Amino acid sequence: MATPEERMQILKMIEAKQITAEEGAKLLAALGEKDKHETPGPSPATSGKWFRVRVTDLRTGRRKVNVNIPLGLVDVGLKMGAKFAPAGVEGLDMDKILAAIKTGGQGKVVDVEDEEDGEHVEVFIE
Template sequence: MAFHEERRKVLQMIEEGKITPEEGARLLAALGTQDEDAIADVETPDSGGRQLRVRVTHIATGQEKAVITLPLGVVEFGLRFLPANDRFDPETIREAIRNSFTGRLVDVLDEDRGERVEILIE
């Protein structure tokens, strides 16, 4: 079985409730370092290949400091474990995914750190 296929099976077992997220994390750690190609294979049919991208850039130079890209199926799965609070409501992101929203969800400037943080659905 191919390396990324083993990862996909583990993620599928978590999604189906056959193993806990903690057990899945241990199995993924045993398989080695996670890479985007392995995670990118896991999508739900309604995600349509769309992705959630978190991008952190330097305000002055525009240089990217970090970029994280996840398939919407993985995002939807992860949102199940996040409780709503006064600063974040996972249902807002779920609705954006269900309504096929494309574009910027969050755009924050942190002038103290000189960073811009964007969260987009593409």
């Protein structure tokens, strides 16, 4: 079942313009679908944890992207985000990332510096 915290996080992401209202509506609808099809409680491996994405400008050190997604929404988010993935992401092993999430892994799962675009991308689970 979707928690109020998950719903509030989506609304905060819309407010911060990290996602569009349409994307937020899709995530909220996906939470509703999740509620209909899911009777057991959240997995202990994902309960209370966050999937965090940080993109920092290498030149200025300023954070360009700071997205926090409840682990319960990561499957939906990865499917939706795949449509917007930039070139070069195909080198990431998404199955490995999902496996780390499902087994309760914690810590940094991606740490990439793109010298061409001047960005440092970090993805981690807390």
